[in-house]
Amino acid sequence: MNHVSPTLRPGASPTTPAMPGVITGGDAMPIIRQYLRIALRWRYVILGAIAACFILGLIITLLMTPQYTATSTIEISRETGQLTNFQGAERETGVADQEFYQTQYGLLESRVLAERVATQLRLVDDKAFFERFGVNQDDAAFREANGRYGAAGRPARQRIAGKILLNNINIAPTRLSRLVEINFTSPDAGFSTRVANAWAENFIQTNLERKVQATSYGRNLLQRELAQAKERLDESQRQLVTYAEQQRIINLPAQGSGENTTAERSIVADELAALNTALSQATAERIAAEARFREAGRGGQSSEALRNQAINTLRQRRAELAADYQRLMVQFEPDYPPARALQSQIDQLDRSIAREESRVSGSVQAEYRQAAGQENALRERVERLKSNYLDLRRRSIQYNIFQQEVDTNRALYDGLLQRFKEVGVAGGVGVNNISIVDPADIPQAPSSPRLLINLAIALLAGFAIGAGLALALEQMDEAIADPGEVERRLGLPLLGSVPKVEGVEPREALLDRKSDLVDAYLAIQTSLGFTTEHGVPRSLAVTSTRPAEGKSTTALAIATMLSRSHKKVILVDGDMRSPSVHHLGGVDHDRGLSNFLAGQDNIGELTFEMTDLGFTAMTAGPIPPNAAELLTGHRLQLLISRLLESYDHVVIDSPPVMGLADAPLIASRVEGIVYAVESHGIRSSLVKTALQRLLAANAHILGGVLTKFEARKAHYGYGYDYGYGYGREKVDTSR
CATH class of the missing domain: 3.40.50.300 (P-loop containing nucleotide triphosphate hydrolases)
Incomplete structure (x- = not known):
């Protein structure tokens, strides 16, 4: 071996890594090869653990009681179908309300539903049911009398039966749909089918009962509220009438008033409005008469005189006579008898015209005086009505308060009455939003145990246990096995x-x-x-x-x-x-x-x-x-x-x-x-x-x-x- 690591310095302490069995350092073996080395070194331990778990899994699988799973499928809709447009007492669920479905899943796994199913299937007094699920019957609730369970222990047995059903039920919502599967597992295929179907049916029934209870509660509440609102409305109306009688306030219903309010109009206000209109008209007539009167002061040049037919006729006749007189003056003297006769006629016409103009001027003056008198009389009446109206306004402040209270109570009463009618109709015609899609069929093959799956799990467990033992032994083993x-x-x-x-x-x-x-x-x-x-x-x-x-x-x-x-x-x-x-x-x-x-x-x-x-x-x-x-x-x-x-x-x-x-x-x-x-x-x-x-x-x-x-x-x-x-x-x- 040509490569030699540096020698251990004097005084240095040989150290071990944090995890025995795994090499560290820059020149360390790859981690996969390290674990492979451990596996090969302790291969018999790993193989022994795998073999033991495999045999144990096989034995357990063969000794397990076959279990049968029955599945019923229901659909849970968000909206409740209704025959009318009236809303019930329950709040309508929004489209994106995911809490609704989570609530339904929780209701499907409720204790009350389980106990209801147990009661319907008569499992509370079924001895074979408790024996099938290995319930210890030494409890006082299972004491027998005349070959049957005692009635005193029925509530306890009902709770136990519900718990058994809950332990074996599985609620499986289908993803991205409104379908929910109700799975029940037991050693009896027929029993599993009956429980799965009963579970769906009772869930639908309890849902309907909750809706009816909610509607009934809403009707009772609205009925009490209606009675209270009716009392408040009657009391406020009595206060209003009493005060109006005391203050002698007489109002007439206003035309075109709404249904929910009692709009009224005062007689004084109506009379004041009418007199004020008449005053305005009288003032206009007085002004016109005054203008005609002033114009009549100019005599025959007034518009009244010019428009008078009699005066115009007289003036036309005078003009003709004046023309004839002027023709005579061309040839004769004024003393000429025909000329004097014409002059006499002309003078007579002038006097007639003057009298007619005087009559017209007097007529205009009389009209002016009459218009002025009528205006003054109306003005005095309006001023008196203004005082009366202001006094009525002061006395109507409390009256209006009572009137507003009457209107508010009437609107509240009408709203509650309408809602009461709608709730009653909606509670009678509502349609359930839960329906059964597929009822459970009797399973033909057991759902468990599954030999291949159990053996695969046993092999994985054996491998995991063997690997854990190998790592543990590797860490505990202090022998120097390899050069590294x-x-x-x-x-x-x-x-x-x-x-x-x-x-x-x-x-x-x-x-x-x-x-x-x-x-x-x-x-x-x-x-x-x-x-x-x-x-x-x-x-x-x-x-x-x-x-x-x-x-x-x-x-x-x-x-x-x-x-x-x-x-x-x-x-x-x-x-x-x-x-x-x-x-x-x-x-x-x-x-x-x-x-x-x-x-x-x-x-x-x-x-x-x-x-x-x-x-x-x-x-x-x-x-x-x-x-x-x-x-x-x-x-x-x-x-x-x-x-x-x-x-x-x-x-x-x-x-x-x-x-x-x-x-x-x-x-x-x-x-x-x-x-x-x-x-x-x-x-x-x-x-x-x-x-x-x-x-x-x-x-x-x-x-x-x-x-x-x-x-x-x-x-x-x-x-x-x-x-x-x-x-x-x-x-x-x-x-």
Whole structure:
């Protein structure tokens, strides 16, 4: 594996993500692949849950009692059809009034309707009905007398029966229509049909009864209001007549008055209006007579004189005589007898004309005086009537108040009377706005249980339960199963993973350069080359949380791989409590690390060569009484310094961390720590505790190695494989 994450800094704390089982970070696996990995890892749990739910669903379905659903369809109209244009006492519903339908749906599911249906079908006293729906009949309402239920418990049984019907009824409005389906489900197909039809019929009946009750209530209310309005009208009329009699106010009905008001006119007002009109006419006549009188003062030049036929005749005759007289004067003297005779006639005509003009002038003067007298008489009468009218107006203020009250009461009474008549007619001819479209038929097949649907639901439930269990187990499982979990759970850079092989000793597997073990550790060596600026650390220790996690095999393999890269390497067995390197070299551990730590300085006597693997090894030496005391001093640091003078790399097989103080002491002396973690073998919480101990000792942890990894159990998606099919030697990597 060429990519190596940065090493864990000293003092840093390995952390776990918020949700165990899901990788986070920039290089994390896609979420779908993560859940797929969880599903594959816990596939048997998921399949077991699905199988269990499937079998349980099948058993429950086969054991369920068949249920039959009967459906009746009704139509609920917004407007009520009527034979007249009169409105009833109920308010007419608007076209967009959706509350109307919601109210109707609620009425269809009302307790009163359910109990009414139960009563009509005689279910209240039907023992088979309560047994059919599994009602506990130990209640006092179900006490029997003479083989029948007692009458005392009837109200309670009615409530129970209504509740049973409500629990099994389903009101299903058809979307974007006025149709509503009434579905009733029970174990008896015939019973379901009877209840569905009875439900629709009783709903229609209750709707009609509500309308009748509303109309009846409205009629009674209007009747009471009418009686009160009649009393108020009579009282106001009596007050009006009494006041008019006291004040001697006499009014006549006005012509053209409306039906709802009593318009009246006063006699004084009528007389004043008539006299005022006569006064105006008399004034006009007086003015005309005065004009004629003034004009008559001019004598014969007045228009009256000019229009007088007698005067005009006399003047014409005088003109003729004057003409004859003038002809005589041409020939004769005035004393000529015919001339004197003509002159005498002319004088007589002049006197007649004067008398006639005087008569005309006197006639005009008499007409003027008569007109003036009549005008003055009318004016005096009008002034007297004005005073009387003003007095009447003052006395009519209260009268008008009483009159307005009479008009108001009469209008209110007439309106209530008309409404009372309309409500009575509307209540008698109203048509129900609810009708049955399709009555319920006896169902031929049960509506439930439905085997396929129930099994599908059981499969979905099983899958959901299995997925939940898988996620729960994934979160509770602290085992390190996949290489990616080394980084995700522990916060350690992953150096590589080692496959689990059995049946072959590690030394033999390392000698075969085509084995899977060699391929894995070559990758680990490559990763170690990127951990420091100078490549593979010169001194490193290999440790683990507990024994038998493969740390000794890892230390042996790292030393082998480094030696094959032409490096001079020494492997030191630092586990003085349970040494193992001497077994690999076929020697005893009479001389080794414990001797040097105890004071022996000759390193050459403490080492031996592992020629086949190409490096030098140092055993743990005799097992001391307390290894930690030997490691506490400066001798270990001195040993590493002297070994680095002769070797390129010093690899120490360190004891496990948990329960011992040896590993932290060794870790603080080397350049870096390689941490071995057993796949599917240890809880991550223990590993993190061990890492905290190493970090507390200021150890530099280079990374982790996942040992005993089985790719077929990981299902991680990386496709781990080793050796490319060359050989599959089985190696014991438990040490």
